[in-house]
Amino acid sequence: MAEFSRLPGIGKRTALRLVLHLLKTAPEEPEKLGNALVRLRKEIRYCSICHNITERETCAICSNPRRDDAVICVVEDIRDVIAIENTNQYNGKYHVLGGIISPMDGIGPSDLAIDSLLVRLKEHPVRELIMALSATMEGDTTAFFIFKKIAALSLPDIRFSTIARGVSVGDELEYADEVTLGRSILHRVPYENSIPK
């Protein structure tokens, strides 16, 4: 029970419920779970290129020849890769930072996979780098830090972009929150860019 309650999001009550449930089930059920947990750390590791999770040296996305090598999308963590993959709108590669710069939480640039991104870009120059970080102060600062670092490398013809932010698709304006709507007005885009393609 103590082991369960050490996991994130699981308190004492939930831990007790899980233990009682496992006691009730067929004996092979807990064994399956146990084996899966053992395999988890033995077989799954981080991709040596993009730091996504994988069972091999490099992840399924990095080793897929049909994905565009010349575009890299920089994200905070693996959950973001999964979220973007679920949209089916992106065919480039990723780079997982493993966090975001936040001095008050003791996270500095050296705690993130920024150096490996720089090495990667130097070895294989890309056409475009997409920053897909959280729309927070910390996300913006991290993006700016990376932008500065890469600009200092003076790589030829690299394009930087960042994901669009504003009113959610399908939202009615009157229900959008004031701050988002206010910024959407300030950062409006040319109409041609908004014609559905």
Add this chain to the structure above:
Amino acid sequence: MFLRKLTLVNFRNYPEAELNLDPFANAFTGGNGEGKTNLLDAVHYLSMCKSYFNPIDAQSIRFGEDFFMIQGSFELNQNTENIHCGIKRNQKKVFKRNQKEYDRLADHIGLLPVVMVSPTDTSLITEGSEERRKFLDSIISQYDKLYLDDLILYSRVLTQRNAILKQAAQSRTFEQEAISPWDLQLIRLAEKIHFVRKKFIAELIPIFQHYYSFISGAKENVEVHYESQLNAGDFAVLLEKSIGKDRALQYTSVGIHKDDLAFHIHGVPVKRFASQGQQKSFLIALKLAQFDFIRNIKGIKPILLLDDIFDKLDDLRVARLMELVSKDNFGQLLISDTHPERIRKIFEDIGRSIRCFSVESGTVKADENSIAEKI
């Protein structure tokens, strides 16, 4: 906009109370500690979701009880707005508008504006610069939500930047590279906030001076100056210059978090050289300017809550003030006073009716003769 009916349960010294208010002028009279101010503060709660005086909600629960409730029935543009505020010990505060609970209190603030004038306002003159920034920010945030957002972001960037300074001091390694992305955000936000504050104060000053000279009747020359390190020039340069100092102090020593307002009367600071009565007139004029501002921006006359304003003012100033606030460009008035006769006399003199309530140890009663007058 006005408050038609106010109901209290277990709020401060009131077990229960129900008042039907006059759309124009209302006075709460009684001795010290009987609960006059609590009635004004209850109205402040309904508008701003918090007490004007005490930031801890649970301390407004009547002694020995475990919840309080305030309900107000307002009339806004010919519609009735029923506002409910409920606070239970150790639980989230609940605000409802017409039976529907708010997800965020911020959505309610600004719907039914009030302006409170109280003896505690002297902290604006006597206390540190933080009080004056709060005064500025609270008015601007009521009409500019992006400003409020920028303020929150600014203080967050500041915390992050200070964390870097602290870590640099501890580890004895400092990298300009680590701090510069934060500086960039800080500069962008500080310049926006500075611009908005400067513009706001420039608009506020003439309104303020108009009210001050009306109340004082004399040609006392009053001024409000916006003091900001950013007035002098480029914030980026200032930040760069002060980095050595910031590293030694382990916090950021320049920025709009150091802004202040300087109050002057005849060219000298109000804090040191003005009389108590002049200070009071100064504060009232400032609050009336705030009233004007909100009214012009929102197109609604806020409810004016005047707590114990007769103290320290001479009769002439009191009369002028009452004459001013009972004019058409003001809305509903709620006034507290220790002398029932004084307030009645003042309103008689200016030829206006007022509904008086006597307040005595947590009970409140409408004075019959004042209601009879209305009928």
